Amino acid sequence: MIQLENVSRSFTVGDQQVAALRDINLSIAAGDYVSIMGPSGSGKSTLLNLIGLLDKPSSGIYRLDGGNVTELNDKQQARVRSEKIGFVFQSFHLVPRLSAAMNIELPLILAGIPPAERKTRVTALLENYSLTDRADHRPDQLSGGQRQRVAIARATSMHPAVLLADEPTGNLDQTTGREVINLLEQLIEQNVALIVVTHDPAVGGRARRQLHMVDGRIVSETGRET
Amino acid sequence: MRLLDVAQFAAASLRGSRSRTLLMILAMSIGVASVVVLTALGEGARRYVVNQFSSLGTNLIIVFPGRTETAGIGPGMLLGQIPRELSLDDAQALLRSPAIARIAPLTLGTSQISRGALNREVVVLGSTAEMLQVRHMSMGLGQFLPVGDVHSSESVCVLGSKIRRELFGNESGIGSWVRLGDRRFRVIGVLSSQGESMGFNTDEIVIVPVASAHMLFNTSGLFRILVEAKSRDGIASARRDAEQILTERHHGERDVTVITQDAVLATFDRILRALTLAVGGIAAISLAVAGVLIMNVMLIAVSQRVREIGLLKALGAPATQIRKLFFAEAVLLSGIGSMVGLILGEAGVLAIGRLYPALPVDAPWWAVLAAIATSLGTGVLFSVWPARRAARLDPVRALAGR
Numbered sequence: 001m002i003q004l005e006n007v008s009r010s011f012t013v014g015d016q017q018v019a020a021l022r023d024i025n026l027s028i029a030a031g032d033y034v035s036i037m038g039p040s041g042s043g044k045s046t047l048l049n050l051i052g053l054l055d056k057p058s059s060g061i062y063r064l065d066g067g068n069v070t071e072l073n074d075k076q077q078a079r080v081r082s083e084k085i086g087f088v089f090q091s092f093h094l095v096p097r098l099s100a101a102m103n104i105e106l107p108l109i110l111a112g113i114p115p116a117e118r119k120t121r122v123t124a125l126l127e128n129y130s131l132t133d134r135a136d137h138r139p140d141q142l143s144g145g146q147r148q149r150v151a152i153a154r155a156t157s158m159h160p161a162v163l164l165a166d167e168p169t170g171n172l173d174q175t176t177g178r179e180v181i182n183l184l185e186q187l188i189e190q191n192v193a194l195i196v197v198t199h200d201p202a203v204g205g206r207a208r209r210q211l212h213m214v215d216g217r218i219v220s221e222t223g224r225e226t
Numbered sequence: 227m228r229l230l231d232v233a234q235f236a237a238a239s240l241r242g243s244r245s246r247t248l249l250m251i252l253a254m255s256i257g258v259a260s261v262v263v264l265t266a267l268g269e270g271a272r273r274y275v276v277n278q279f280s281s282l283g284t285n286l287i288i289v290f291p292g293r294t295e296t297a298g299i300g301p302g303m304l305l306g307q308i309p310r311e312l313s314l315d316d317a318q319a320l321l322r323s324p325a326i327a328r329i330a331p332l333t334l335g336t337s338q339i340s341r342g343a344l345n346r347e348v349v350v351l352g353s354t355a356e357m358l359q360v361r362h363m364s365m366g367l368g369q370f371l372p373v374g375d376v377h378s379s380e381s382v383c384v385l386g387s388k389i390r391r392e393l394f395g396n397e398s399g400i401g402s403w404v405r406l407g408d409r410r411f412r413v414i415g416v417l418s419s420q421g422e423s424m425g426f427n428t429d430e431i432v433i434v435p436v437a438s439a440h441m442l443f444n445t446s447g448l449f450r451i452l453v454e455a456k457s458r459d460g461i462a463s464a465r466r467d468a469e470q471i472l473t474e475r476h477h478g479e480r481d482v483t484v485i486t487q488d489a490v491l492a493t494f495d496r497i498l499r500a501l502t503l504a505v506g507g508i509a510a511i512s513l514a515v516a517g518v519l520i521m522n523v524m525l526i527a528v529s530q531r532v533r534e535i536g537l538l539k540a541l542g543a544p545a546t547q548i549r550k551l552f553f554a555e556a557v558l559l560s561g562i563g564s565m566v567g568l569i570l571g572e573a574g575v576l577a578i579g580r581l582y583p584a585l586p587v588d589a590p591w592w593a594v595l596a597a598i599a600t601s602l603g604t605g606v607l608f609s610v611w612p613a614r615r616a617a618r619l620d621p622v623r624a625l626a627g628r
Contacts, residue, residue: 054540054621075544082542093537093625097242107541109231158542 001161001193002028002051007060009046009216020046022216024060028209030161031191035198035207043216044197045166051195052085052164053077065161082111086155086192088184090167092147094139094154100146101126101135104153111158125153129183145176152183156192163187165196169203181206227547236554243527247559250523254563254601255570257513261597262571262589264509267578268502270587275498277586279491283360285327286487287453287465289320289472293483310481311447312472314376314436319475320453323467325460330357331376331436332450335443337407339432341393348389349431350406352439360454363428368400368415371435379437383411387419388429406432407442461486506593510600516563517604524556524612535616536624545617552613553606560605564598571597 009021020043028034036044049055050062053069062070069080087093094103104125108118126132129149139147148168155163165184169177181203188194198204212220240247291312317331333352338345355373357363363370366387372380383404390399390413399413411434420428440446455464465484472482528535535548543551571589578587 049622052540054625075546078539078542078544078547081540085542087540089625093533093540095534095537097238102238106538109235110227110538110541110543110547112227112231154541 001030001065002026003061003063004050005061005063007050007057007062009043009050009055010058019216021050021057024216024218026211026218028162028193028195030193031188032193032195033185033188033206033208034194034211035196035204035209036211036213037198037201037204038213040199042213044213046216047213048164048166048195048197051162052087053081082107082158084161086158086160086163088148088151088155088163088165088168090170092139092144092151092171094147094150096139099136099138100131100142100150103139103150104157107154107158121157125157129153143176144172145179148172148176148180149183152180156187160192162193162195165194167198168196169198169200177203227543227550232550232554233558235551236558239527239531239551239555240558246523246527250520250559251563251566253516253519254513254560254605255565255567257509257516258564258567258597258601259571259574260512261506261509261600262568262594263574263578265502265506265593266571266575266587266589267585268498268505269590269593270578270585272495272498272502273586273588274584275494276491279487279494283362283452283454283487285455285458285461285464286360287455287461287468287484288487289451289453289468289482289484290449291447291482293481310476310479312451312482313446314440314448316472316475317448317451318376319471320451320468322471323464325455325464325467327454327456328356328360329454330354330360330452331448332357332452333436333439333443333445333447334449335439335445337432337442338405339389339393340405341402344393346389346392348386348406350439350442351431351433352436352442353433354436357433357452360452363420364418366416366418367398368413370415371433372414376435377437378435379441380435381409381411381438382414382435384415384417384433385413386417386427386429386431388427389432390416406434409438409442411438461488502590502593506596510596513597513600514604516601517560517608520556520559520605521608521612524552524609525615527555528552528612528616531616532619532624533627535619536621536626539619539621540625548617549613552616553609556605556609556613557602560601563605564601567601568594568598 004024004026007021007024008019010017010019024047036047038044046055050057057070061068064080064084069077072080095106101122105118105122108121126135129152131146131149131153134142134146142150168180168184172180184194196203196207204210208223210222211218289312291310314331317329320326320329330353335350336347337350339348353371354376355371358370370384371382383406385399393399393404399416402413403410404413417428453464453468455461465486469480469484473480538548575587575589
């Protein structure tokens with residue numbers, strides 16, 4: 001489903017070219033569980049942003065569902081993000097002035113889905129992620145685990161094909177971190193490709209495919225038999 | 227994204243930063259309110275002057291002795307000559323013109339009026355029965371001067387309402403006798419109270435037949451002849467006729483001045499309209515300032531909400547949508563601001579109207595429209611830049627809060 005061919009990404013810092021990704025070749029199928037690990041600065045987040053269409057490769061081809069998405073314009077890319085990609089961030093990124101329910105509803109609003117359907121979807125999501133009694137609370141009235149649950153509910157509200165999680169447990173304690181990982185892993189059963197960027201070997205080690213990155217290259221891939 | 231959702235999202239983000247929103251609305255509404263109030267004041271002043279003029283009478287032409295159009299000193303002045311007087315017959319002769327409906331000769335003087343022990347100084351106006359219609363006066367009690375021969379010096383008088391009150395108190399005074407100078411006059415009517423009109427208080431005058439006034443002041447000339455043209459269009463020809471008739475009667479010498487009320491009115495009208503526009507323009511500057519304020523605040527909002535914008539992009543909002551959202555916010559802000567301003571302004575106008583009932587304050591429709599258009603316009607215009615800036619943010623950097 002996801003195919004990266006010879007993808008590179010370099011930044012210009014001052015008058016120097018800094019390569020963040022070098023010649024990445026990677027393919028990920030629907031329902032895959034991939035973790036990307038490596039020291040900071042190794043290019044994990046850049047790779048994730050590239051897959052999420054938040055960033056563009058300097059060279060190489062990125063195909064999503066067979067189509068070359070690197071050539072799409074802003075509007076088309078936004079549409080792909082809206083329909084196929086869900087993000088979960090380390091710092092949750094909830095809109096502080098909106099209630100939990102409104103935060104979950106946000107992608108649906110942006111996609112222009114009619115209010116009646118939005119309501120049923122949000123109610124179901126609140127139920128799924130045991131947030132029903134927290135629906136009207138604003139993010140600052142929620143615990144870290146609850147916030148990340150809201151964020152996951154939001155990321156899945158458009159039924160994405162790929163879920164990208166950047167250090168999803170980074171701001172959580174061990175127990176809530178474990179809960180969040182469990183919730184994310186449930187999505188694989190729905191044939192969602194889950195890609196997790198993490199420092200934590202305990203989190204990354206759970207993935208079926210574990211990519212190790214150093215200096216913008218994927219140096220090794222290990223698998224875990226299930 | 228649906229339009230209603232755009233509006234709701236914008237409204238939610240306005241509610242999210244309440245003090246900022248309130249301050250913006252305040253700035254905008256003060257701008258709009260000041261445009262409304264200031265133009266209402268200017269327009270009120272203009273209408274006040276116009277009303278004052280038209281209360282003098284409609285289609286009015288005023289004739290007075292002497293030529294004042296040419297400046298400088300004529301030879302007659304050096305010899306101590308005064309311009310030839312306008313006589314009562316001159317006045318009557320004007321009626322020959324088909325364009326003239328009626329005339330009222332006017333003689334003016336001051337005299338002592340007394341009734342028993344009460345006495346005071348008054349302005350005495352000598353005129354004819356036509357005066358009532360020509361000057362648009364109305365009677366409070368009794369009758370105006372009798373219709374008849376203009377040369378007959380009947381000893382009757384009509385009192386201004388204040389004079390009546392001072393001399394007679396609670397009595398009506400009709401039929402009583404008063405003394406003016408060395409003559410006795412019977413009171414036949416009292417004017418209704420009209421207040422001041424062009425600096426001339428009709429409540430404090432006494433009107434007598436013009437011939438009586440001539441005897442009282444021992445003159446034969448007229449101070450003014452008030453001429454009423456038959457129609458508004460007839461004013462020009464009535465004026466021409468009046469000049470021609472009087473020139474003929476004065477042996478070919480043009481020694482009178484004829485002015486039309488319209489000419490005077492038009493001048494005042496122009497001056498006051500210019501004033502209203504100037505004042506309105508000053509108020510519009512405050513609106514522009516409010517617009518710049520909105521731009522500033524929107525720019526700050528963009529930099530404060532960088533992460534939110536990044537998130538919206540990650541969730542699938544294209545640049546156009548981000549622009550739309552910020553745009554909607556600015557429009558909403560200036561829309562609410564101008565509504566509040568309109569209400570404030572109209573309330574202010576109402577309050578001024580209560581305080582000064584004589585001033586017909588009312589914001590002209592064009593000023594209200596211009597105020598709303600300017601506030602919405604500046605709101606929209608000054609939000610374009612912040613909205614574009616928000617839309618252009620790089621999502622990766624924006625999410626990191628940079």
